[in-house]
Amino acid sequence: MIHVERRAPLRPPVAAVVRLAGVAAALLLGGLFLAATGHPPVAAYRDMVSGALGSPYAVQQTLVKAVPLALTGLGVALAFHAGLWNIGAEGQLAMGACLSSWAALTLRWPGWALLPLMAGLGLLGGAAWALIPAVPRALFGTNEIITTLLLNYVALLWVDYLVFGPWADPHAFSFPYSRPFPEAARLPLLPGTQVHLGALCVPALALGISVLLRSTRWGYEIRVTGSSPEAARYAGMPVRRTVVGVLVASGAIAGLAGMIEVSGVIGRIQQGISPGYGYAAIIIAWLARLAPWATVAVAVGFAAVLNGEFALQTSGVPAALASILQALILFSVLTSEFFIAHRVVLRRKRREAWVPQEVPAEP
Amino acid sequence: MTGHLLLLWLASAVVAGTPLIFASVGELIAERSGVLNLGVEGMMLVGAVSGFMAAVHTRDLFVAVLAAMGAAAALSLLHAVLTVTFRTDQAVTGLALTLLGAGLSSFLGKGYVGIPAPVTFRPVALPGLSQLPLLGPVLFRQDVLVYASYLLVGAAWAFLAWTRAGLALRAAGEDASTVDALGLNVAAIRYAGVLTGGALAGLAGAYLSLAYTPTWTDNMTAGQGWIAVALVIFATWNPLRAAAGAYLFGGVEALGFRIQAVGGTVPSYFLRMLPYVFTLAVLLVVTARSRRPAVPAALGRPYFREERYG
Numbered sequence: 001m002i003h004v005e006r007r008a009p010l011r012p013p014v015a016a017v018v019r020l021a022g023v024a025a026a027l028l029l030g031g032l033f034l035a036a037t038g039h040p041p042v043a044a045y046r047d048m049v050s051g052a053l054g055s056p057y058a059v060q061q062t063l064v065k066a067v068p069l070a071l072t073g074l075g076v077a078l079a080f081h082a083g084l085w086n087i088g089a090e091g092q093l094a095m096g097a098c099l100s101s102w103a104a105l106t107l108r109w110p111g112w113a114l115l116p117l118m119a120g121l122g123l124l125g126g127a128a129w130a131l132i133p134a135v136p137r138a139l140f141g142t143n144e145i146i147t148t149l150l151l152n153y154v155a156l157l158w159v160d161y162l163v164f165g166p167w168a169d170p171h172a173f174s175f176p177y178s179r180p181f182p183e184a185a186r187l188p189l190l191p192g193t194q195v196h197l198g199a200l201c202v203p204a205l206a207l208g209i210s211v212l213l214r215s216t217r218w219g220y221e222i223r224v225t226g227s228s229p230e231a232a233r234y235a236g237m238p239v240r241r242t243v244v245g246v247l248v249a250s251g252a253i254a255g256l257a258g259m260i261e262v263s264g265v266i267g268r269i270q271q272g273i274s275p276g277y278g279y280a281a282i283i284i285a286w287l288a289r290l291a292p293w294a295t296v297a298v299a300v301g302f303a304a305v306l307n308g309e310f311a312l313q314t315s316g317v318p319a320a321l322a323s324i325l326q327a328l329i330l331f332s333v334l335t336s337e338f339f340i341a342h343r344v345v346l347r348r349k350r351r352e353a354w355v356p357q358e359v360p361a362e363p
Numbered sequence: 364m365t366g367h368l369l370l371l372w373l374a375s376a377v378v379a380g381t382p383l384i385f386a387s388v389g390e391l392i393a394e395r396s397g398v399l400n401l402g403v404e405g406m407m408l409v410g411a412v413s414g415f416m417a418a419v420h421t422r423d424l425f426v427a428v429l430a431a432m433g434a435a436a437a438l439s440l441l442h443a444v445l446t447v448t449f450r451t452d453q454a455v456t457g458l459a460l461t462l463l464g465a466g467l468s469s470f471l472g473k474g475y476v477g478i479p480a481p482v483t484f485r486p487v488a489l490p491g492l493s494q495l496p497l498l499g500p501v502l503f504r505q506d507v508l509v510y511a512s513y514l515l516v517g518a519a520w521a522f523l524a525w526t527r528a529g530l531a532l533r534a535a536g537e538d539a540s541t542v543d544a545l546g547l548n549v550a551a552i553r554y555a556g557v558l559t560g561g562a563l564a565g566l567a568g569a570y571l572s573l574a575y576t577p578t579w580t581d582n583m584t585a586g587q588g589w590i591a592v593a594l595v596i597f598a599t600w601n602p603l604r605a606a607a608g609a610y611l612f613g614g615v616e617a618l619g620f621r622i623q624a625v626g627g628t629v630p631s632y633f634l635r636m637l638p639y640v641f642t643l644a645v646l647l648v649v650t651a652r653s654r655r656p657a658v659p660a661a662l663g664r665p666y667f668r669e670e671r672y673g
Binding site for chain 2: 151282321334338
């Protein structure tokens with residue numbers, strides 16, 4: 001008879017091996033899917049790896065791609081620490097991009113003044129967009145998964161309105177984008193690289209968030225609120241203020257990612273600034289088990305998948321493969337978490353006394 | 364004249380609300396069994412594309428609907444295996460399911476974008492009933508799937524309220540250990556709940572691609588799966604209220620189209636925001652008014668027999 005029971009936590013290296021086996025299983029499933037749809041999987045994966053990491057240029061492009069993924073991932077993970085689901089990073093990113101684009105398209109300032117203002121507006125746009133679901137979540141417990149998600153659609157329609165309407169490029173025949181930003185509104189590249197200045201925000205924020213969570217009073221309150229709001233309330237912590245603060249901070253980070261994308265990568269505001277960074281961010285944060293530096297590492301891995309997938313599209317593999325692979329990787333790792341926490345045993349039908357064991361904490 | 368416009372609007376509210384009924388009643392059944400499935404959007408997309416592809420190849424609407432329901436149910440089986448058997452987090456699994464469904468549907472539907480459906484559901488006036496004043500034109504000059512949705516709402520309500528199986532399903536969502544102690548199989552009940560939800564989400568998708576806008580485009584659900592999830596909360600897990608809510612939301616969506624059709628001056632982007640903003644507003648009002656909504660007590664919690672007394 002198959003029987004499932006909790007087991008003592010595996011040693012971290014063993015657990016890591018189980019998780020990697022999960023990722024391998026996902027790639028295998030993805031390969032089966034490719035083969036089933038008539039694309040040779042080995043060649044496809046080889047093209048993906050060379051497309052993402054095959055040259056110094058490709059590696060740098062992967063790092064650039066990792067910036068919005070890491071930033072939104074860090075923001076989403078921060079919210080998760082307080083037990084909050086920010087599924088709205090996609091919309092917050094778009095609103096940050098909108099506000100900072102306003103400055104880029106209207107102000108004639110020099111770069112040293114314009115770029116900080118744009119960054120500030122990016123933070124503000126994302127924060128404001130996150131404030132809308134944050135307040136009802138704090139006051140009435142309104143499910144933030146649904147509210148943050150619905151606001152994504154509103155934000156994307158708002159971008160559509162701007163780029164087809166008031167901000168449409170007069171020289172482009174109803175293409176969904178604004179005129180290009182002036183040079184002063186573009187983030188400079190790091191000397192000697194293809195990577196823009198905004199990439200520095202990633203290690204800075206990862207460091208900031210790990211310090212915040214580990215060594216500050218607010219970080220402690222966030223973690224307690226996340227593991228037990230009742231305990232936090234009983235301890236006299238301002239739970240509502242923490243909820244609003246964390247969601248707004250999470251949104252601000254996503255908004256900054258939006259500013260960095262329009263200023264550092266795209267150079268204008270357009271329809272589809274983000275090919276789903278905000279959704280990938282949730283998977284990234286989860287796979288990294290919410291740890292800031294791990295989030296950055298997983299984001300780089302996801303960026304490699306996205307860029308490798310992009311290289312594949314020239315050989316006729318549809319763009320949707322990337323999101324399929326992301327989902328498969330998450331499913332496999334979630335399943336491996338089960339095998340890390342449980343033991344499956346075959347045994348005869350005989351009742352034994354169950355001995356309680358130490359139960360590992362869920363992320 | 365205005366009366367005629369009003370009837371047109373109400374009739375299109377019913378049409379726009381029908382996919383929401385299928386999806387939200389399905390999600391409601393899954394949630395009543397204790398499993399939150401945030402993959403509705405993805406399952407609807409897979410249903411929409413599978414139904415459409417089957418319609419193109421077989422030109423048989425019945426087969427198309429079966430294909431849509433089967434494909435979406437297969438996707439929901441993945442959710443059931445992960446959340447019920449492997450006890451993964453229901454919210455993140457459901458989100459990934461939406462991502463997977465969006466990717467899969469776009470992958471599968473690549474060669475089908477933009478072509479009109481070769482066969483579609485067309486309105487069939489019900490003899491007698493369609494002659495009723497007001498109700499006739501609004502409710503009884505619709506297509507077969509709309510009539511099916513009326514039956515579904517009644518059947519789901521009766522099933523949950525009156526039958527032994529419905530009681531077991533609700534109990535699995537409230538207090539799984541009691542169900543287990545009664546000798547019923549909690550996992551089987553939850554699998555059934557999730558699969559029913561998946562099949563109905565697929566039906567909702569098929570309604571979009573074969574009746575509502577009979578064609579396939581990437582991400583054609585445009586958030587309707589999420590509105591359906593919100594509707595379940597609005598409906599306090601009651602199928603009758605879910606239907607009322609679906610028509611309300613359908614009415615808002617149809618209103619946007621009507622305003623565009625009569626040449627309003629509001630940019631269409633703002634009209635298309637209406638359903639989302641309205642959903643948001645309704646959620647706020649509902650949650651602000653009731654401090655303790657009627658959430659199934661075990662919703663989101665995996666059941667593990669050995670932790671029964673823990």
